[in-house]
Amino acid sequence: MFLELDMAGDKPIYVQLKEQIIEGIARGSLRPGDDLPSVRALAADIGINLHTVNKVYQQLRQEGYIQIHRSRGVMIHPDGFLKADKTYRTNLKATLRPLIAEAIVHDFSAEEFARLSQEVYEQILTKEGGEDE
Known part of the structure; x- marks a missing residue:
């Protein structure tokens, strides 16, 4: 699993870490049933505190992205993921609201916001990487 964290x-x-694991799932590089490193192994591999990895894994488990088994370890949820429901849409709207407000403050038009959103969406789906501009 390739992770690129900006420690500074x-x-x-x-x-x-959480966002990159979710993006790996969205890109298809992490598929249902794929194993993830143990908390200790991932913490050692990327040089961060194991409590940080544990926090991320617990959040991902609670949100249905991964399963944690004592005997089998950590894996991407083998049954796939639930489709967007009303609760998901409400949470997404709440997440977008401050981003849109900030864009408005910076004189970013609705069209520019939509265009940028589409660009990022397509980058994820086409497995193009990163941040530009």
Whole structure:
């Protein structure tokens, strides 16, 4: 699993780790049933505290992305993922609201926001990487 964390960045390490695992699932590089490293192994591999990895794994488990078994270890949820429901849509809207407000403050039009959203969506689906501009 390829992870690229910015240890000196403003975004907390646990948020970066969680977002990158979810993006790996979205891209298809992490598939249902795939094993993930143990908490200790991943912490050692990327040089972070094991409590940070444990926090991320617990959040991902609670949100239905992974399963944690005492005997089998950590894996991407083998049954796949639930489709977007009303609760998911409500949470997504709440997450988008401050981003859109910030974009408005910076004189970013609705069209520009939609275009940028589409661009990022397509980058994830086509497995193009990163951040540009």
